[in-house]
Amino acid sequence: MTTNTGSRGQSTLQNFAPLIVDVAVPLASYYLFRDGLGMSTFAALAWSSVVPALRTGWSVLKERRTNALAGLILVVNVVSLLLSFVSGDPRLMLAKDSGVSSTVAIGILVSVVLGRPMMTAGLKPFLVKGDAVREAAWERLMSGGSAASADFRRRERAFSVVWGVVLLAECVVRAVGAYTVPVDTMVWLGGVVLAGAVLIGIVVGGALGAGPMEAMVSHETERSEPASTESASAEVAVAA
Incomplete structure (x- = not known):
């Protein structure tokens, strides 16, 4: 144990x-x-x-x-x-954070187009939970060795797309706010916008991607367990 x-x-x-x-x-x-x-x-x-x-x-x-x-x-x-x-313009300094964050958002979306969704690296540990059987189920789903593989990969892409779009929208909102909202207000409002974007990403990304993917990993794990048990029983019978 x-x-x-x-x-x-x-x-x-x-x-x-x-x-x-x-x-x-x-x-x-x-x-x-x-x-x-x-x-x-x-x-x-x-x-x-x-x-x-x-x-x-x-x-x-x-x-x-x-x-x-x-x-x-x-x-x-x-x-x-x-x-x-670039210095001297407080509004430009506020907009700078949006410009930097948009690079991350665009990178995530480009990774989906290239077939290597970037958010998968952070999602996998939460779904496999460090369990070898769940990790094997993940690999089967990713490699096409399961009937649910196509849907699994589609959900994987959807998860990254959601985060890319949400972060990009957050960048646009903060950039617009930097030039339309009073500077003192935008200093704290920018953090609120970012927190809201993260919350939306978690909820929508979970509904369209992480949630269904976790269910598929669990189902694939359950399907593999009876096969493993039968194989172990057969080995014991042969040994006897």
Whole structure:
């Protein structure tokens, strides 16, 4: 039992690792450098770009492929660095955040067009829950080895599309607000808009993508369990 729990925890950590390294570390380091250590926005962005830059370089040189998520975060940071040179207009500085966020939204939508939905990396750990049987069910659904595979992949794309569209709409609203709403109001209203967008993404993305996908993974897992039991019984009979 102890071994199972440890193995499950390790599997969950392994599933979350790419998302933590590519997204959480750069984001957390940016706020640490800027707010915790008192660095300028430019310096904080520059230093927080180190990890995604290394990850992107490692993927290209060693794995012979591009790490899409790390590359996107790197592009966002570079765009932020370039926009940081522009100063003196508080409304432009408010709009800057929208411009940077829109890069993420567009990247998500482009990843869907290319057949590699970017939000899947964050969705998978929540659906497989670190369970080896559920992970095997996920792989069958993704590879086309299940009758529900086509619907599963369609839901996977829908999940990323929802988040891409919601984030893009949030960028537009904040950009318009930056030039139409009083600056003092927009400073706090921008956070409210972002929180609302995230809530919409969770609800709609769950209804159209994550919810049905979780049900399919559970169904596929249940279908595989009787087969596994019969196989184990057959092996015992042969051994006897």
